[in-house]
């Protein structure tokens with residue numbers, strides 16, 4: 001790895017560097033694993049272990065584990081029941097702005113894409129949140145495109161403060177911030193921070209992020225750690241499956257979360273499993289990740305870190321989502337609009353990608369209940 005990917009301050013001097021070896025350890029661990037040499041015996045050993053180490057996790061991610069999906073599903077279900085019972089949390093994302101300074105080649109919000117841009121006004125945000133809360137939801141995830149200029153920290157803090165009037169659990173998925181900024185966000189009422197590394201392969205990462213602050217791999221990588229130092233209760237991880245070698249990306253993502261959990265045992269860790277979806281004006285062709293492969297990764301995360309949260313997004317079909325919440329996922333979105341606004345009135349800006357599951361909160365609640373699962377709107381009280 002060259003200096004180019006790691007020295008944040010050479011590019012953007014607002015980027016804080018923290019003392020941490022988690023990135024180096026994750027990348028060196030992944031580079032030492034050859035998934036193609038893992039045997040069925042390795043997979044069986046992993047499934048027979050009470051607790052998995054990183055090698056055991058690698059076994060479950062490997063091609064050799066594909067013929068063990070049924071056994072993995074049974075083990076994942078047991079682990080999920082042990083730590084979460086039959087409960088599944090429901091939440092919804094709210095996109096508040098689609099302005100973005102980055103050039104991610106796989107995203108409809110990228111700066112060079114000619115789309116209808118918008119940012120919600122304080123009045124719009126209040127209306128959207130009030131409408132969402134009216135559906136019974138008590139958890140919200142606030143998203144913006146990554147523009148420090150168009151969605152500055154003041155704007156995001158205001159969104160969070162408004163959200164605390166309507167919701168008990170508030171997450172943010174915005175550009176990476178410094179420790180002090182995360183601290184302020186936490187004081188405004190945010191509980192958890194989601195940052196997707198997209199692909200963990202630094203070379204592929206550089207190709208896919210030709211310009212913009214997101215180009216600094218290391219600053220993004222250390223976001224979760226800065227958020228925890230800033231006082232956040234939980235952090236979420238994800239690789240956008242299809243951008244690089246999906247097995248290696250899943251291995252790196254799990255390793256990243258595992259090493260962070262060891263360093264910060266109190267942190268609530270979650271995984272997301274997004275697959276690349278078609279997007280507006282997009283002609284980017286990705287590696288196609290089948291549902292079987294997605295399932296394998298979801299089950300492997302559950303068995304490796306059985307106490308972690310796992311979110312399944314509306315990028316996936318209703319059938320797949322309904323099944324995975326019974327096996328490994330602990331959180332499901334409902335009533336999703338990925339345009340800017342769209343819950344209270346007409347949406348004001350274009351969507352980030354196309355969704356596959358348009359069901360509303362009541363539909364999802366019903367689907368969970370019919371499967372004997374317990375829909376949970378909140379399991380957290382701020383004191």
Ligand code: SF4
Nearest residue numbers: 100104107109110146
């Ligand atoms: S993935 Fe995020 S940072 Fe990249 S263009 Fe889309 S909104 Fe911007």
